């Protein structure tokens with residue numbers, strides 16, 4: 001039987017970052033177990049790659065305050081690109097309520113150390129993006145260090161560095177059961193059995209199935225999200241930030257020679273649905289042309305559009321840390337659409353917890369599993 005100090009179940013960006021941070025901290029006896037034949041077939045390979053610190057809750061802001069500078073120095077630190085592009089996020093408010101919400105958030109973000117986030121006037125938005133219909137825009141907020149990364153490249157960078165530092169990666173290794181004995185966990189996989197002293201659940205949208213194997217109910221549900229890339233389009237600047245229309249949640253960013261369009265369809269229901277729904281194209285293009293009239297001329301090829309899964313928790317915050325009822329079993333789950341941007345902080349926090357039982361990066365008790373049973377949920381409203 002293969003033995004290891006730490007088994008990480010799931011080799012997406014979160015499992016890869018945890019493996020990297022553990023090896024960096026000196027723990028080399030790590031096995032990452034991934035069921036697919038290659039990494040990135042879960043949510044990581046489907047992500048929009050947005051990274052932002054413009055959140056409403058202190059803990060989400062803190063996770064970004066570690067993660068975004070990490071991405072800025074990624075290549076220097078890991079010797080592998082993550083393609084961080086600090087083009088910013090611009091939230092555009094069309095109601096007084098949204099504008100004051102952005103102002104309150106901006107003050108919180110500054111108080112926590114985010115230096116460059118600022119409010120922008122409606123005129124500024126109009127001047128910068130005259131292509132946008134701005135008659136109802138009252139103002140917004142902009143942070144220039146927000147932006148985009150290439151999630152696949154970041155995941156491979158984390159895992160490559162972890163393997164160079166001693167970690168092992170098994171592919172085609174679906175975890176099928178976990179037994180806890182006195183001293184170790186015995187994990188059955190399609191690549192053979194593994195005995196591990198500590199186990200980290202990093203199985204993304206499938207995390208609840210893994211947790212069930214040790215008798216834990218994890219409130220993480222899959223929710224489909226669809227993205228529509230456009231054909232090359234040059235009537236809107238490619239230096240643009242992620243632009244969010246707060247009137248309906250439509251948002252877009254430059255991607256290659258075109259744009260990547262996103263919208264959270266409120267009619268979507270939980271489930272493992274990963275087919276792209278062709279009817280979504282019309283829904284999203286209507287919203288796109290409403291906010292940016294020249295987007296009426298956008299061409300899209302439905303065959304290039306795709307769908308993936310968000311891993312949602314009831315309060316849209318991740319679940320991080322050891323499960324007290326199952327000592328040695330850790331969760332790194334439920335990122336609710338923010339797993340790429342928060343992967344660096346998650347790696348650091350999980351490495352701290354596995355090796356030392358504590359972390360000073362955040363107050364991790366805020367994100368423990370017990371918060372749901374104990375009524376301590378923390379609501380994030382700045383969700384895309």
Ligand SMILES: Cc1cc2nc3c(=O)[nH]c(=O)nc-3n(C[C@H](O)[C@H](O)[C@H](O)COP(=O)(O)OP(=O)(O)OC[C@H]3O[C@@H](n4cnc5c(N)ncnc54)[C@H](O)[C@@H]3O)c2cc1C
Pocket residue numbers: 009010011012013014015033034035036039040041042043044045046047048049050051173174175176202203204205206210225226227307308309310311332335336337338339340341342
């Ligand atoms: C359309 C879309 C857009 C998104 N946009 C953004 C964004 O702009 N910014 C952002 O930060 N986040 C975004 N996200 C969310 C982000 O992609 C996820 O939060 C993140 O990828 C989660 O990473 P992960 O490693 O936990 O999960 P995954 O990448 O899903 O990795 C989990 C891995 O576990 C493996 N696994 C599952 N079950 C088993 C098993 N039994 N045995 C072994 N292995 C198993 C899977 O094969 C998978 O590879 C987006 C997601 C989608 C779908």
